[in-house]
Amino acid sequence: MYNSIRRLAIASCIAAVFATASVSAANNPTVGGAAMYPTKTIVENASAAKNLTTLVAAVKAAGLADTLSGTGPFTVFAPTNDAFAKLPKGTVDTLLKPENKAKLTQILTYHVVPGIHTAAQLTAAAKKGGDSSMLTTVEGEKLTVKLADGKVWVVDAKGGKAAVTTADVGQSNGVVHVIDGVLMPK
Numbered sequence: 001m002y003n004s005i006r007r008l009a010i011a012s013c014i015a016a017v018f019a020t021a022s023v024s025a026a027n028n029p030t031v032g033g034a035a036m037y038p039t040k041t042i043v044e045n046a047s048a049a050k051n052l053t054t055l056v057a058a059v060k061a062a063g064l065a066d067t068l069s070g071t072g073p074f075t076v077f078a079p080t081n082d083a084f085a086k087l088p089k090g091t092v093d094t095l096l097k098p099e100n101k102a103k104l105t106q107i108l109t110y111h112v113v114p115g116i117h118t119a120a121q122l123t124a125a126a127k128k129g130g131d132s133s134m135l136t137t138v139e140g141e142k143l144t145v146k147l148a149d150g151k152v153w154v155v156d157a158k159g160g161k162a163a164v165t166t167a168d169v170g171q172s173n174g175v176v177h178v179i180d181g182v183l184m185p186k
Contacts (some may be wrong), residue, residue, distance in 0.1 A: 016132040028170050029180055032080075036120035041069045042076055052178075054092060061096045061104040063122035066086055068112070075117040075135075076141075077154050079182045083162065109139035110147055110156070110185040116175050119167035122152055141185045156183040 028036045032049030032091045043065050055078055059065050063158065084092050095104045113135045122145045125133035132146045132155075144155040152164040154177075162181030170177040 002022075002186055029166050029168065029178065031078075031176075036169045036171075037108055039172050040186055041076045041173050042072075042171045042176060043069045045169070045176070046078065051080045051082070052078055055079055056085075058092070058104060058108060059097065061098075062101055062108050064105065064108055068173075072171075072176035073114075073116045074138075075113040075115060076174065076176045077111045077113075077162070077164075077179045077183065078176050079111070079162065081167075083136065083179060083181050085116060093159055106139055106185055107182070110137050110143070110183055112138040112143060114138060115142070118175060119164065123147060126152070137185075137186055143183065152177075154183060155181060157186045158184050160184055 011047055030036060030039050031045070032051035034045075034048040034050065036045045036049070043056070043059065046056050046059070058067060059068060068076070089155075094100060095107070106164070117135065122133070125147050126147045132144050135143045135145060137143055141157050143157075146153045146161075152167065154164065156163050160183065162179035162183060164177045165180050166178035169178065
């Protein structure tokens with residue numbers, strides 16, 4: 001009897017794990033009105049999002065599409081088109097020019113952190129650190145994650161802030177957090 005109950009309990013736990021995984025995949029947030037598929041890469045999903053077209057164009061201009069389509073895993077803080085529009089007039093056009101590829105690459109890789117950092121993990125790390133924690137970007141500089149006003153904020157090296165507006169968008173090679181500002185390295 002004990003073994004039968006134990007097997008039933010184990011089977012129930014396994015079923016719950018698979019059900020949770022299915023629900024998580026089914027509940028992946030949409031971005032820019034597009035479904036985001038946890039089986040697609042960061043670049044594939046971002047290319048489908050209407051509000052990330054500037055980011056996708058920048059990633060392609062910087063030659064980072066192959067990298068962000070690779071195995072990763074990566075955590076990407078993805079600025080929306082509106083975030084790029086907040087930059088001074090002409091900034092995006094200037095950055096997209098071939099002669100500015102190094103600067104564009106520096107800015108974009110400043111939005112990427114190695115590994116997977118979910119919103120829950122970012123929040124827990126910030127709480128442990130007194131409402132802030134640090135992440136090292138692929139670019140090499142630090143980002144600060146802060147908790148304020150019930151939101152997760154990312155603060156760049158110059159003190160600029162961006163709020164996470166859509167968190168935990170699962171990808172086959174990482175996770176994306178959509179943000180409302182462009183982060184700038186030193």
